[in-house]
Amino acid sequence: MAGDKDTLLGMGFDAARVEWALKATGNRGLQPAMDHILEHESQPVPDLGAVSEQAGRSEPMDVDEDDEDAEALKSLGALKGNAVEAKSIKCSECGKIFKNTALANFHAEKSGHDQFEESTEEIKPLTEEEKKQRLEDLKAKMAEKRSKKAIEEAKENKINEALRRKAGKDMGKIKEDMKLKEALKEAEAKKREKIEDAKAKAAIKAQIEADKKARAEKAAREKAIRDGQPVPDSGAAGPSRAAAAPASAVAGKDFKETRLQIRMSTGGPPYTTTLSSDAPLREVAEYLAGQLNTLDSETVTLSQHFPRKIFTRQDFEKSLKDLGLTPSAVLIATP
Template sequence: MAGDKDTLLGMGFDAVRVEWALKATGNRGLQPAMDHILEHEGQPVPDLESVNEKAGSSSAPMDVDEDDEDAEALKSLGVLKGNEVEAKSIKCSMCGKIFKNTALANFHAEKSGHDQFEESTEEIKPLTEEEKKQRLEELRTKMAEKRSKKAVEEAKEHKANEALRRKAGKDMNKIKEELKLKEAIKEAEAKKREKIEDAKAKAAIKAQIEADKKARAEKAAREKALRDGQPLPDSGASTSAPARPAAAAAAAASGVAGKDFKETRLQIRMSTGGQPYTTTLSSDAPLREVAEFLAGQLLTVDPETVTFAQHFPRKTFARSDFEKSLKELGLTPSAVLIATP
C-alpha cells in the first residue's frame, strides 16, 4: 500500500493522518483512506498503537464457523447467511452501494446510519488510473471548498474582533478625555481660589499698613499738640464726619474737589444685594485696591473680573480706570460704589 500512502502524502496530507487513515481502514485502498481523512479532519490523531486494523478482504468464501469475526461483523450489519456463502462483496440494501469487505461496510454504516446489508456475488474491480485521478480531483475540490469556507469564517471572525477592539479603543479614549476635562476644571477652580486667597491676603496687609500709618499720624499729631500746648485733636468719627462733607462742598464749589483730601472714605454696595462694605483708602490709591479689598471680604469676588459703577453722577468704570487713583476718578473725599462680581 506504499503507492496509496505516497499518493496521499503527495496531495499534502499530514503523514500522521495518512498512517491513521490507512491503518483504520485496513489498507483497503485510496478512496476509504481519503474518506477517513475528510471525515476525521477536525479530530485529534489518536495513539496509532490503539487503532485496530479492520478485517481483511471478503473475496474468499465466508464460513460462519471458520471466521467468527466476519460472522459477528455481518450480523451487526443485518446480513443473514447460511453455513457456506460464496460472496464477492457486501451490498447496502438501503442505498445500493457495494463494498469490498466488512470493514468498508462498517465505515459506510457509521457515516450514513444505514443498518441493512446483504452479501453480494458482484465483484468490485480495482480503480483504473483514470478513476483514481478523478477521485483525487474530487478530493482536492472538496478540500479547496472546505479551506475557502474556513477562510471566509476566519475573515468574518477577524472583522468582528477588529470592530470590538476599535469600539473598546473609542470608549477608552472617551473616558480619558472626560477625566482630562475634569482635571482641567479642578485645576482652574484651584487657581481661582488661590488667586482670591492671594487678593485677600494682599488686601489685609494693605489695610493693616494703612491702619498703622493712620495710627502713627494720629500719635504724631497728639505729641505735637502736647509740645505746642494745643488741645488734643479728636480722632473720632463723630467730629470728622460732619467736617468732611462741608470741606468737600467747599472744594467742589471752588473747582478743586479731591485735591486737598489725603484719604477717601468709600461705601461699596453689591449689585446682588446684601450689606454694604465701608473702607478708608489713600486718595492716591488706585481703584484696583478697592477691588482687592472687596475680594478680601467676599469669596465670590474676583478682583480681575469685578466691575464698579456710580449712581450719582451715573458712571461705569472701565478696566483701564482700575489703575487710576481715587483722586483722578473724582471719588474723594467720599463716594458710594456699586460692585458687580
C-alpha cells in the same frame, strides 16, 4: 500499499492521518483511504494501536466456516457453476456497496445503518484516470473548504478588530473626560485661591493704611502737645474704624485658611504664613519660635494695632476664626 501511502503523502496529507486511513480501511486501496481522510478531516487522529487491533478483529466476509464441506460437495458435483458467490457487502438502507467488512463497519458507525447483505456486485479497482479524477475532486473539495474557512476567519478577524477599535475609542474618551474634569477642577481651585489671595491682600493693605493713619494721628497729637497747640479731635480716627468695617465683615465669613503677616516689635522684616482658620492662636507663637531661636512661644505677646487689642494667654487657645482674624490679619509680636 506503499504506493498508496506515497500518493497520499505527496498530496500534502499529514503522515499520521495517512497511517490512520490506511489501517482503518484495512489497506484496501487508495479510494477508501481518501474517503476516510476526507470524512474524518476535522477529527483528531486516534491511537493507531487501537485502530490496528480493531481492524485485526474484523473477519473477512468471504471466509466460510464450512470451507472443507463446500470443497467436498464441489468435488462431488453438488455445487454447480451457477452457485452464488458473494463479492461485496451492500447496505440495505442506502444501497452503498463495500468491498470488505471493515469498510461496511466504518459506514455503519458513521451513518448508524445496521442493515447489510451480501452482494454479487464486484467493486472494480479505480483506473488511473479515475484515480486522477478522484484526486482532483478531493483537492477541489479541500480547496473549497479552506476558502470557506479563510472567509469565516476574515469575517471573525474583522469583527474582533472592530470591537478592539471601539474599546480603544471608549477608553480614549474616558481618559479625555477624566483629563478635562481634572483640568476644570484645577482651574476652579486656582481661581478660588486667586480670589481668596486678593481678598487677603486687600485686607492686609487696609490694615496697613489704618496703622499709618493711627501713627500719623498719634504723631500729630504728640506734636501739638509739645508745641502747646490744641490737641486734634480723636474723632479723626473715625474713618479708620469705618475703613476697618469691611475687613471685619470679610473676616466674619467662613474661610478655611487665614493669611497672617507678623511683625516684630523690635523691628526687622515681617513674617508671612498661612494657617488653618480653625488653628489656635498658639500655633502663631509656635511658628515664630520656629523662625527665631531666641523667641519663647510661652512668653511671647501677640497684639493687633487696629482694632487695638492685646491677646491674653486664654486667647492663645481660641481659633483664628473665633478671634476674628480671618481671612487675613497683621499681628505684632513682642518677645
